[in-house]
Amino acid sequence: MRSIQMVDLQSQYQKIKPEVDEAIQSVIDSARFIKGPEVNEFAENLAKYTGSNFIIPCANGTDALQIAMMALDLKPGDEVITATFTYAATAEVIALMGLTPVLVEVNPNTFCIDPDAFEKAITPKTKAVVPVHLFGQCADMERILPVAEKHGLYVIEDLAQAIGSVYTFNNGTKKQAGTMGHIGTTSFFPSKNLGCYGDGGALFAQDPLIAEKIKMIANHGQKVQYYHDIIGVNSRLDTLQAAILNIKLKYLDQYCKARQDVADYYDKALAGHPNFKIPSRDLKSTHVFHQYTLQLCGLDRNALKTHLAKLGIPSMVYYPLPLHYQKAFESDRFPKGSFPISESLCETVLSLPISTEMDKEQLSFIVEALLKYAAENSLEKSI
Numbered sequence: 211m212r213s214i215q216m217v218d219l220q221s222q223y224q225k226i227k228p229e230v231d232e233a234i235q236s237v238i239d240s241a242r243f244i245k246g247p248e249v250n251e252f253a254e255n256l257a258k259y260t261g262s263n264f265i266i267p268c269a270n271g272t273d274a275l276q277i278a279m280m281a282l283d284l285k286p287g288d289e290v291i292t293a294t295f296t297y298a299a300t301a302e303v304i305a306l307m308g309l310t311p312v313l314v315e316v317n318p319n320t321f322c323i324d325p326d327a328f329e330k331a332i333t334p335k336t337k338a339v340v341p342v343h344l345f346g347q348c349a350d351m352e353r354i355l356p357v358a359e360k361h362g363l364y365v366i367e368d369l370a371q372a373i374g375s376v377y378t379f380n381n382g383t384k385k386q387a388g389t390m391g392h393i394g395t396t397s398f399f400p401s402k403n404l405g406c407y408g409d410g411g412a413l414f415a416q417d418p419l420i421a422e423k424i425k426m427i428a429n430h431g432q433k434v435q436y437y438h439d440i441i442g443v444n445s446r447l448d449t450l451q452a453a454i455l456n457i458k459l460k461y462l463d464q465y466c467k468a469r470q471d472v473a474d475y476y477d478k479a480l481a482g483h484p485n486f487k488i489p490s491r492d493l494k495s496t497h498v499f500h501q502y503t504l505q506l507c508g509l510d511r512n513a514l515k516t517h518l519a520k521l522g523i524p525s526m527v528y529y530p531l532p533l534h535y536q537k538a539f540e541s542d543r544f545p546k547g548s549f550p551i552s553e554s555l556c557e558t559v560l561s562l563p564i565s566t567e568m569d570k571e572q573l574s575f576i577v578e579a580l581l582k583y584a585a586e587n588s589l590e591k592s593i
């Protein structure tokens with residue numbers, strides 16, 4: 211059996227090696243490492259793929275979030291609402307900008323921001339909400355968007371884990387992750403569903419004025435070279451990364467399908483099991499399974515993790531702490547116990563290996579190991 215990894219980027223590369231190598235070589239030959247034609251080409255290709263009016267590439271997903279907040283003119287003291295159960299980058303940028311991160315609870319089934327909790331957290335200072343499409347599934351945009359509109363809030367979608375996910379509204383309209391709010395931000399970190407071979411990111415915008423502003427901010431605040439109209443940053447996608455992404459984008463549908471097949475396999479094997487709660491599927495959103503995340507009941511997570519590791523099966527805890535438990539984001543506003551769902555998720559979630567290159571032999575080995583472990587080690591009746 212091939213060794214099992216959380217994300218198997220080597221095997222993925224082997225399948226597209228000639229194309230990728232050629233693209234890389236061609237950038238090196240051209241020596242246009244910064245702002246080469248591949249960057250715009252990729253922006254156009256991704257716009258076509260996602261249906262976004264504008265795509266502005268940048269250096270990474272965290273920069274994308276920062277540029278988004280700069281472009282929307284958020285000012286120190288403004289409050290920005292996001293979920294406490296997410297990757298830290300989202301709240302980090304809010305705090306870095308001098309804005310106030312207002313953390314809220316998530317839905318226990320989808321792991322995404324709870325729309326009621328979002329609405330309750332709105333104050334006169336609230337200026338924006340950042341729904342994170344966590345683990346590959348869109349947040350409840352059907353409910354988030356009207357609440358944001360009613361209160362005049364900007365919506366910044368963090369789609370770093372959900373590129374390609376499609377959301378269907380009640381009226382039948384279908385939109386891709388990143389194209390529903392004012393701005394979408396994503397990352398091309400190697401292990402993301404569309405990953406490059408280093409750091410990369412992009413912003414999605416639908417409004418031409420916002421897109422223009424984003425473009426300027428990512429480029430030192432200049433529209434015309436050496437004329438700096440606003441304070442910006444230096445955040446570019448390397449030409450090499452854009453060339454690689456142009457190739458990988460062609461395979462994104464196939465990659466999503468491969469991940470969904472892995473998820474289906476796990477689902478079938480574990481559905482209804484008293485010790486493993488399989489991830490819920492929101493009927494409105496396709497799930498691109500950036501992570502396949504179980505909730506454990508009546509099992510010692512650390513012991514299971516150690517046991518799996520001994521068998522050569524990696525597993526990860528995304529995330530061990532909710533943001534309001536992180537030292538960096540501690541606040542009297544959110545004492546421990548404020549968000550019981552997120553707090554409990556952090557204690558019970560376990561993400562299994564999922565990648566585009568997993569085979570049935572690896573999957574059945576993982577499932578057998580889980581089932582056997584549960585049969586022998588269940589702490590008590592399931593909760």
Ligand SMILES: *Cc1c(COP(=O)(O)O)cnc(C)c1O
Nearest residue numbers: 270271272297299370371397399
């Ligand atoms: C990966 C990730 C980011 C940050 O992306 P980088 O490219 O690593 O800066 C932000 N938000 C979420 C939800 C992520 O998963």
